[in-house]
Amino acid sequence: MNIRFELSQASCQDGIRQLCDATAHKVVFSYLSHVLLDMLYVGGAASNRVEPLLRELHSTLGVISGIMRNEPRDHLITALMKASFDGFLLVLLAGGPTRAFTLQDAQIIENDFRALRGLYLANGDGLPHELVDKASSEVKSVLPLLRTDTESLIQRFKQAITERQGSPTKSSFPKPPRVPAQWSANDPNTILRVLCYRYDEAATKFLKKTYKFPKKL
Known part of the structure; x- marks a missing residue:
């Protein structure tokens, strides 16, 4: 029987990565949705901060470290890190009507994200600093x-x-889009979402005028 195994190792590695990605997204967006999507910053950044999410993630990381070893464990923790960073941005830019942010909230949010990054760095005992920096670049x-x-x-x-698009007209401003493939500080849709969640009169006035929202909205 002539069996060729040249691609088997690469295929196994790819399968492991896909399984880790799927598992991480299931954990973050399903099992931990009660402390991320349903709780984080709901009603105000100061009232519902990141600590409950950190506790749940810390417990999850402990389980992973206890039952997995070496490369598969690192793949899964890396995937979990990326998914949690994606979820953090989703809360900020597509978190729904229960969230709004002031300028003063920025420092709170930055501190919370620093704590989230620190969870994966684990004071030098976690993932490599370069890997965490790369994964957090979009949020930063x-x-x-x-x-x-x-x-x-x-x-x-x-x-x-x-x-x-060239010089804008009233009809050329994009409406808030669906969640894009990647957020960017230079992307007009990302900037627009920050304005949509900005809790102040100037932002509200601009959005109502630009998109002709009802004045009493």
């Missing part, structure tokens, strides 16, 4: 938008539209 690129004042955000949004 968006966080500065949260501490940018509203008028500057509006100007940045208009500039981003101009760079992509």
